[in-house]
Amino acid sequence: MALRLFNTLSRSVEEFRPLAPPRVTLYTCGPTVWNFAHIGNFRTFVFEDVLRRYLEYAGCQVTHVMNLTDVDDRTIKAAHAAGLKLTEHTRPFTQAFFEDRDYLRIAPAMHYPAATQFVPQMIALVSRLLEKGVAYRGDDGSVYFAIARFPGYGRLSRIETREIKVGARVASDEYAKEDARDFVLWKAAKPEDEAVGAAWDAPFGRGRPGWHLECSAMSGHYLGETLDIHCGGVDLIFPHHEDEIAQSEAATGKPFARVWMHGEFLQVDGTKMSKRFGNFLTARDLKESGWDAAAIRFLFGQTHYRKQLNWTDDALSGADAGARRLGELRRRLAAPGTGTSDALVPLAEAAEQAFRAAMDDDLDVPNAIGGLMTFVREANAALDAAAPTPDAARRALDVFDRVTGVLQVVPGAGDAGDPNGAAAQALADERRAARSARNWARADQLKQQIRQLGYDVRDTKDGGYELRRP
Numbered sequence: 001m002a003l004r005l006f007n008t009l010s011r012s013v014e015e016f017r018p019l020a021p022p023r024v025t026l027y028t029c030g031p032t033v034w035n036f037a038h039i040g041n042f043r044t045f046v047f048e049d050v051l052r053r054y055l056e057y058a059g060c061q062v063t064h065v066m067n068l069t070d071v072d073d074r075t076i077k078a079a080h081a082a083g084l085k086l087t088e089h090t091r092p093f094t095q096a097f098f099e100d101r102d103y104l105r106i107a108p109a110m111h112y113p114a115a116t117q118f119v120p121q122m123i124a125l126v127s128r129l130l131e132k133g134v135a136y137r138g139d140d141g142s143v144y145f146a147i148a149r150f151p152g153y154g155r156l157s158r159i160e161t162r163e164i165k166v167g168a169r170v171a172s173d174e175y176a177k178e179d180a181r182d183f184v185l186w187k188a189a190k191p192e193d194e195a196v197g198a199a200w201d202a203p204f205g206r207g208r209p210g211w212h213l214e215c216s217a218m219s220g221h222y223l224g225e226t227l228d229i230h231c232g233g234v235d236l237i238f239p240h241h242e243d244e245i246a247q248s249e250a251a252t253g254k255p256f257a258r259v260w261m262h263g264e265f266l267q268v269d270g271t272k273m274s275k276r277f278g279n280f281l282t283a284r285d286l287k288e289s290g291w292d293a294a295a296i297r298f299l300f301g302q303t304h305y306r307k308q309l310n311w312t313d314d315a316l317s318g319a320d321a322g323a324r325r326l327g328e329l330r331r332r333l334a335a336p337g338t339g340t341s342d343a344l345v346p347l348a349e350a351a352e353q354a355f356r357a358a359m360d361d362d363l364d365v366p367n368a369i370g371g372l373m374t375f376v377r378e379a380n381a382a383l384d385a386a387a388p389t390p391d392a393a394r395r396a397l398d399v400f401d402r403v404t405g406v407l408q409v410v411p412g413a414g415d416a417g418d419p420n421g422a423a424a425q426a427l428a429d430e431r432r433a434a435r436s437a438r439n440w441a442r443a444d445q446l447k448q449q450i451r452q453l454g455y456d457v458r459d460t461k462d463g464g465y466e467l468r469r470p
């Protein structure tokens with residue numbers, strides 16, 4: 001694979017090599033379901049979706065896990081304010097998150113573990129850290145991670161470890177980099193926690209997990225001790241991801257994630273989004289205003305994921321116009337070819353090559369979209385000049401759908417309910433090639449892999465195939 005990705009851990013672009021190809025394990029930190037996720041959160045989730053879809057396009061079998069934070073300082077506070085139990089408060093926001101995900105055409109992860117469903121695993125992890133002597137029980141009854149006893153602490157966020165204050169503690173889930181201290185793994189139960197049903201019994205005292213603990217416990221449960229890729233927003237680098245590394249690596253003695261990827265912030269009209277400024281945008285606001293998700297994804301795609309994006313109404317209208325041009329070309333390509341021109345074929349092949357080159361370069365989606373718009377101009381000119389053959393039209397449409405399938409920037413053509421579709425399609429293409437080369441063993445192997453993705457492949461009389469979900 002020629003894919004190169006920026007790794008926050010090394011601060012450099014590196015060739016991506018999965019631990020056990022073609023399998024790729026991907027863990028992405030999910031929403032805190034205390035309220036609706038805002039469009040800045042969704043910018044990160046869409047970046048992760050494009051990463052996942054591109055890996056699948058490139059032939060990887062991605063196992064994607066996203067957690068749902070349904071117990072932490074914010075959810076408890078919000079449940080308390082609403083006079084509800086924790087689960088009563090978080091349930092509708094979890095549901096809203098899934099609706100927004102589907103609207104934005106984000107392929108569903110294979111697993112969405114909720115923190116409250118993983119308390120036994122988190123208790124086991126805390127016990128392990130206590131046994132290893134890297135965690136201790138504070139005089140407030142909570143359990144803390146002793147960062148001075150984990151030599152790698154600060155490697156991801158590059159904090160100066162000499163500034164670490166031995167024994168100084170922080171009990172809140174979020175805190176500043178200047179305040180690197182022993183962080184809380186398990187918080188002793190307080191009356192507010194008990195009131196909303198956010199307290200559990202544990203051998204080291206009744207309480208509830210700190211925010212960072214859940215990702216270490218849940219990623220280990222589903223994906224093993226070492227992940228290929230771990231993603232999140234840049235705001236999670238410290239303390240959340242630094243603390244995840246400390247908990248996981250201190251427990252297992254193995255590297256936690258090989259590649260760390262972080263999406264940058266989104267600003268609205270040049271200012272940080274906040275309820276106070278009245279520029280707090282949610283996905284449902286955009287849906288209610290009638291925007292097609294393709295326009296939003298087109299807008300996101302116009303700024304590289306490692307740069308700050310400035311969201312404006314004008315930019316959204318411009319992106320909507322771009323997405324519509326893609327939709328118009330798609331309709332032209334989908335019309336049956338009735339002519340004799342093959343001109344579309346080399347144009348489509350060049351477009352797919354340009355797409356791959358851009359995406360392999362640390363997911364350069366702005367460049368990939370630029371290439372797509374070049375293809376729109378060239379293909380429209382070719383179609384104006386001469387009608388294509390049925391074969392040329394079909395081949396150009398195949399390329400167009402494959403490429404835009406990764407970005408999901410064509411209006412009204414979502415396939416969010418079909419997470420493995422692209423990967424199954426790629427394997428089926430490879431199988432067809434293996435069959436025409438009479439490599440039956442390879443073809444059978446691929447058939448098994450396709451089955452693992454939840455599809456059945458059947459050969460058709462004309463040498464093609466059909467993919468079906470049994």
Ligand SMILES: [Zn+2]
Nearest residue numbers: 029030215240
């Ligand atoms: Zn996390």
